[in-house]
Structures are given as structure tokens and as C-alpha cells.
Amino acid sequence: MTDPIKLLLNGEYPDPDGEGKIGVPTRSVVIEKTLAGREADLIADLNLSRNLAVIYDPDTHAVLGERVEKAAASLGKSISVKLGARPHADKKTVDLIREAASDADVLIAVGSGTINDLCKYSAALDGKKYAVFGTAPSMNGYTSVNAAITVDGLKKTLPATAASGVFLDLTVLSNAPKRMILSGLGDSVCRPTAQADWLLTRLLFNKPYRSAPFEILAGEEPGLFESAAALTKGDLEAMRLLARTLVLSGFGMTICGGSYPASQGEHLISHYIDMFGPPDMPESFHGEHIGVTAVTMAHIQERVLEAPGVPLIKPCSLTENDFVNKYGDALGRTCYKEFAAKMISPDIAENLNSKLKAHWNDYKEKLKSVSKASSEIENILKNAGAPYRPDQIGVPETIYNDAVLHAREIRDRFTFLDFASETGYM
Numbered sequence: 001m002t003d004p005i006k007l008l009l010n011g012e013y014p015d016p017d018g019e020g021k022i023g024v025p026t027r028s029v030v031i032e033k034t035l036a037g038r039e040a041d042l043i044a045d046l047n048l049s050r051n052l053a054v055i056y057d058p059d060t061h062a063v064l065g066e067r068v069e070k071a072a073a074s075l076g077k078s079i080s081v082k083l084g085a086r087p088h089a090d091k092k093t094v095d096l097i098r099e100a101a102s103d104a105d106v107l108i109a110v111g112s113g114t115i116n117d118l119c120k121y122s123a124a125l126d127g128k129k130y131a132v133f134g135t136a137p138s139m140n141g142y143t144s145v146n147a148a149i150t151v152d153g154l155k156k157t158l159p160a161t162a163a164s165g166v167f168l169d170l171t172v173l174s175n176a177p178k179r180m181i182l183s184g185l186g187d188s189v190c191r192p193t194a195q196a197d198w199l200l201t202r203l204l205f206n207k208p209y210r211s212a213p214f215e216i217l218a219g220e221e222p223g224l225f226e227s228a229a230a231l232t233k234g235d236l237e238a239m240r241l242l243a244r245t246l247v248l249s250g251f252g253m254t255i256c257g258g259s260y261p262a263s264q265g266e267h268l269i270s271h272y273i274d275m276f277g278p279p280d281m282p283e284s285f286h287g288e289h290i291g292v293t294a295v296t297m298a299h300i301q302e303r304v305l306e307a308p309g310v311p312l313i314k315p316c317s318l319t320e321n322d323f324v325n326k327y328g329d330a331l332g333r334t335c336y337k338e339f340a341a342k343m344i345s346p347d348i349a350e351n352l353n354s355k356l357k358a359h360w361n362d363y364k365e366k367l368k369s370v371s372k373a374s375s376e377i378e379n380i381l382k383n384a385g386a387p388y389r390p391d392q393i394g395v396p397e398t399i400y401n402d403a404v405l406h407a408r409e410i411r412d413r414f415t416f417l418d419f420a421s422e423t424g425y426m
Contacts, residue, residue, distance in 0.1 A: 002068065005029055005244065008251055016215050024251050025162040026143055031243050033236055035169040039133070040069035046164045048129050050076025055119050059134045060111040061089045065170055068110050068133050079104050086283075089117045090150040096145045099123045105129070106164075112136040112180065113286055117147035120160040131165035136176035137184035137242045138287055143250030148261050148271075148286075153269045153331055154410070158257050168243045178232045179285055180240075182386035184289025185228055186247050190266045191217060191382055193297035197264030197415040199370055203363045204352055205414070211236035212254025212259035213261035214370070220245045228384040229236060265300070265407070265415035266293040272393055274406035282394030291381050292395075293364045295388050296404060298374035301416050304425045305368055309421035310354045310360045315346045323409065337343045341412040345423055 008015040011023025021149055027046060033040065043052070052072045056065035061082065072078040081100040087093050087276035097118055101107055107130040110121035116132050116139075123130040124147075134142055141147070145161040173181070224245050230238040252261045259267075270289035273281075304311060318339070324332035344352070356363070381388040390400040407424065408417040420426040 004219065005247060005251075009331055013212075013216065015245060016212050017210050018126065020131050022212060022255055024143070024254050025145070026164065026166060026251075028165040028167075028256075029247055030165070031168045032170065034171045035133075035139040035167055035380070036067065036099070039167075040074050042165060042167050043071060043131065044075060044204070046129075046131060046209065047104035048131075048164060049069050051103070051105040052076065052108055053079040053081055053101035053106070054108045054110060055081040055083065055101070055115060057087055057115065058085050064133055064135050064169070065177070068108060074110060074286070076077075077104075083118075084116070087114055087118065088150070089114045089148060091152075093118055094122050094125070094149065098126060101423070102126075106131070108133070112176075113139040113141060116141055117149060119367040119403075120145075120163065121147040123161040124159060128161070129164050130161055132163050132167070134166065134168045135172060135241075136180040137168075137239065137246060138175045138176070138248040138255075138285055139179040139184060139187050140249035140262055142168075143247050144253040144259065144262075147259075150274075154334055155274055157263070158340055162254060166247065170239050170243065172242060174234050174236060174239050178385075179243060179280060181231050181239075181290065182291075182381075182384055183285035183287030184242050184246055185224075185231060185384055185386055186285075186287035186289070186294070186381065188221070188224060188242070188249065189263075189377050190264075190297070191221065192293035192370060192377070193260070193266050193294050194260075194262050194264040195370045196301050196367050197297070197413075198260050199367060200416060200419060201240060201414050203359075204355065204367065204419075205275065208271055210256055210261070213253055216252060220248060226379050228342050228380050228386075231384055250381070251267070259333075260413075264297075264413065265417045266290055266297045267407075268407040268411055268413065268415065268417060269293040269403045272403040272410055273399065275410070276299075277399055281396075281399075284393040288387050288393050291386050292388055292390055292393055295374050295378050296379070297416060298377050300374060300420050300426070301371055302374055304416060304420055304423065305364055305371065307425065308356075310356050310358060311419070311425065313349045313419075313422045314347045314424070316344045316422060318343070318409075326406075326409075330359065332343060335410050336410045339409050342414045342418065344418075349422075389414075
């Protein structure tokens with residue numbers, strides 16, 4: 001079978017949603033046992049400007065940054081941008097990178113989630129190219145064109161530049177901290193919950209939906225889930241499956257022009273915890289949150305899909321004052337503006353209920369066909385030694401329950417969190 005990554009890079013992947021072929025803006029993806037000694041050639045092969053800025057933090061510099069730094073220096077003018085320990089993906093750090101790398105034409109990220117997001121968003125703001133050397137298989141954002149950046153206290157998904165090159169050294173990835181490896185698994189197990197949420201909006205509101213991002217994963221996902229327990233034992237083939245799954249998941253988002261196929265209700269719960277969790281809460285990786293919240297979302301979806309009868313929607317009664325009272329004036333009004341875009345009015349509820357009465361059995365079967373049982377997702381995580389309960393990531397029960405109930409209020413994305421709330425199944 002032809003490699004879907006190669007087909008996408010060459011613009012030759014057959015579009016399952018219509019005629020024609022699908023391509024991606026990324027020009028090179030290299031996933032090998034080791035990339036040692038090849039760093040300069042990998043950068044040079046992109047045929048970009050040799051005026052480079054290499055961005056890293058102390059941890060990523062130790063494992064790979066020094067190699068990339070020397071490679072960049074051998075190619076031309078090179079600027080090194082060393083961030084502080086555990087940098088935050090926020091506007092302040094974006095501004096720091098833009099200033100420090102202002103004389104460079106190309107940003108070379110050395111890191112994983114946070115550094116990758118910071119660099120691709122900074123590159124987008126300044127019209128620059130960027131490439132990334134991954135240091136951990138902790139998330140699926142290496143090949144996506146969006147970045148999670150906190151702006152004025154609100155975590156946003158913002159448009160970003162596509163990586164010209166994504167370079168993943170399996171030996172480096174396998175030596176990443178165990179929790180970061182399992183974070184990547186957590187970011188992968190949400191495919192079923194995200195797909196069901198996205199399909200729900202297609203069925204209820206006739207919103208755009210594509211099967212392409214899920215078809216390109218079909219050859220990798222089963223093997224990854226079966227070999228999940230080997231990920232932290234130095235098994236490079238299991239690591240290859242994880243790396244490929246993360247790359248293809250990111251490409252799925254790029255194909256769709258947004259995070260829809262990989263970020264739905266489970267991500268909203270995680271974002272809510274990030275925004276409103278207590279400051280003394282133990283630090284967790286994004287994917288650790290997503291594994292736990294994916295189990296929760298699968299359970300909510302099961303509750304709705306297994307219930308007898310037809311779920312009927314009630315109009316939403318929340319007001320802007322409710323948001324201001326809960327979140328404060330500025331953030332409350334911002335969240336309300338997002339939420340209002342999907343608010344269920346009496347007229348909308350009446351129309352939706354007519355559709356549900358006529359088509360619920362058909363909708364239910366379609367949604368079940370893309371879902372996965374919460375117990376299956378839990379077992380994948382459990383077998384790998386990854387967290388699957390809120391207490392395992394240090395989130396107090398009261399905080400977690402509040403997030404499940406109210407995460408839908410921070411974004412305009414309609415998910416099973418909204419559907420379960422408005423139909424009484426939450």
C-alpha cells in the first residue's frame with residue numbers, strides 16, 4: 001500500500017469526499033531511527049533562506065538543540081533563541097521570539113508542543129517559513145496549521161504557518177520522558193470522540209464534515225492502539241506508529257483548515273481546566289489531559305447513544321449576565337460572544353427536534369459507527385500506563401466536574417457536551 005504521508009506531500013492522495021487529489025503545504029517529513037549527522041542536509045533540502053533562527057529551551061537544547069544549532073551555523077547566518085525552562089504558549093513568549101528572531105527569515109523549532117506552537121504562530125505573524133525537529137511524540141501539532149496560544153487569559157486556537165519540514169528522530173523520541181510519550185498516545189485516542197462530535201454537527205446543522213482526515217489514519221491507528229504498551233519500552237516500531245499517527249492527525253487538521261477532526265469536546269474540557277484550574281494543581285501535559293477527557297467524552301456519547309427513545313433539545317436560557325457573573329466582565333463577555341454563536345433558541349430547538357424525531361435512529365447508527373466505547377479507550381491508556389482518571393493528573397473532582405459541565409461555554413464549537421446538556425443527559 002502506498003504511504004499516505006508520501007501521497008499527501010506529493011499532492012496525490014485520492015480525496016474520499018469527492019473527485020480530485022489532496023495535498024498538504026508541508027514539503028518534507030522524515031521519520032527515521034536516527035537523524036544524527038543529517039540535520040544540515042535536512043534543512044538544506046528544503047531550499048529555504050539560510051538566514052536561520054533556532055529556537056529551543058534548556059531541555060530541548062540538551063537532547064537535540066545543540067545538533068541543530070551546529071547544523072544551522074554550518075549553512076549560513078544563524079541566530080540562537082534560548083527560551084526559559086518550561087516556556088508558556090502565550091502572547092508574551094510569542095512577542096519575545098519575534099523580537100529575538102527579527103533578523104532571521106526562517107524559524108527552526110527544536111521541541112514539541114509548546115515550542116512548536118510558539119514558532120509556527122510567530123512565523124505566521126511575520127510571514128516567515130519554519131521547520132521543526134521534534135523532541136517528543138507528545139502531540140499531533142507538528143503538521144497542523146493552527147496553534148494553541150493563550151491571549152488575555154483565554155486559550156485560543158489560532159491560524160499558524162505550516163511546517164516546511166518535520167523531522168522526527170525515533171531514538172530521540174523514544175528517550176523522551178515517559179509522560180511525554182504517553183501524552184502523544186493520549187492525544188491520539190481522542191480520534192473517535194472528536195469524530196463523533198464533528199459528525200454530530202453535520203447531522204444536526206448540516207455543517208461541513210470530511211472523512212479524509214480519518215481515512216488517512218485508518219492504516220496506523222489500530223496498530224498503535226495494539227502496541228501502546230510497548231511505547232515506553234524502547235520499541236522503535238511502536239514509536240514509528242505513534243509518530244506517523246501524530247503526523248497524519250496533524251495533516252488531517254490541515255486538510256480541513258481547522259482543528260475539527262482532532263479537537264472537540266475532549267479538548268474543551270482540557271482547555272477549561274487550563275484556564276480555571278487552581279494555580280497549585282500539578283503540572284500535566286496536554287495529551288495526558290486529552291486521554292482522560294476522551295474517556296469522559298466517550299462515556300457521555302455512550303450515555304446519549306445507548307439511551308432509549310429520541311433525545312429532544314430544550315432552548316438554552318443562559319444570558320450574557322450569567323457569563324459575566326461567572327467569568328468576570330472581560331472574559332465573560334468574550335466567552336458569551338463565542339457561546340452565542342451556537343446558542344439554541346426556541347425556533348432552532350423546534351427545528352432540531354423535528355429532525356431528531358424523523359431521523360434519530362439513522363443518526364444514532366452513523367454516530368456509533370465512528371465511536372469507540374469508553375472502556376476500550378480506557379483500556380488502551382491503562383495498558384500503556386497512561387492516566388485515564390482525573391485524579392491521576394492531579395485534577396480535583398470538583399474542578400473536573402465543573403469543567404465537564406461548563407467547558408462548552410468557552411467556545412463556539414457544538415459538541416456532545418452541548419447536546420447532552422440541552423437534552424438532559426449530562
